[in-house]
Structure formats: structure tokens, C-alpha cells
Amino acid sequence: MTLTAVLDLSSVRISERCTACGNCIITCGPLALLPAANKPQVVDQRCNGCGECIEVCPVGAITEVDQRTVDVRTDEPTWPVSGQTP
Numbered sequence: 001m002t003l004t005a006v007l008d009l010s011s012v013r014i015s016e017r018c019t020a021c022g023n024c025i026i027t028c029g030p031l032a033l034l035p036a037a038n039k040p041q042v043v044d045q046r047c048n049g050c051g052e053c054i055e056v057c058p059v060g061a062i063t064e065v066d067q068r069t070v071d072v073r074t075d076e077p078t079w080p081v082s083g084q085t086p
């Protein structure tokens with residue numbers, strides 16, 4: 001049995017469409033996007049869900065995830081696609 005809790009947190013996910021242009025990294029005020037090998041790395045704990053990175057991405061590679069579900073026994077997070085019921 002899985003025990004989950006839905007937290008009111010937001011973050012983003014970056015798809016393979018990313019061309020590593022760096023626009024989102026420069027735009028992100030809280031420094032939630034870090035340079036990495038193929039695409040930026042998302043630091044969920046820093047993201048405030050402002051959506052500015054989504055606006056500046058020229059290829060539509062960034063998607064907001066608006067609910068985080070956590071297994072309260074293991075504290076393992078899962079990130080459902082925005083709009084899906086966890």
C-alpha cells in the first residue's frame with residue numbers, strides 16, 4: 001500500500017527537445033536551473049513555479065508540474081504531469 005500526501009508545490013520538467021541555449025538558466029531568479037551536460041538540471045527545492053523559464057524557452061521544452069506527491073513513509077517524491085490526478 002502506498003501512503004501519499006499532495007503538497008502545494010510547483011516545479012518544472014525539461015524535455016529532450018531542449019537545445020541547451022541557456023535562456024532559462026539566465027532567466028531563473030531563484031537559481032533553480034543549473035547548467036548540466038545535455039539540458040539544465042532542475043533544483044526542485046528552489047523553484048517557486050513563476051513560469052518565466054517556460055516563457056523564454058524557444059522550443060517549448062519546459063513543462064510546469066504543479067503537484068508533488070510524496071510517499072509519507074519513505075518521503076520519496078513523484079511528479080505527476082500537470083493536470084493529472086496523483
Ligand code: SF4
Nearest residue numbers: 028047048050051053
Ligand atoms: S518556474 Fe521560475 S523559479 Fe522555477 S525554474 Fe522556472 S524560472 Fe526558475
Ligand code: SF4
Nearest residue numbers: 018019021022024057
Ligand atoms: S530555454 Fe529551453 S532550450 Fe534553452 S536551455 Fe532552457 S529548456 Fe533548453
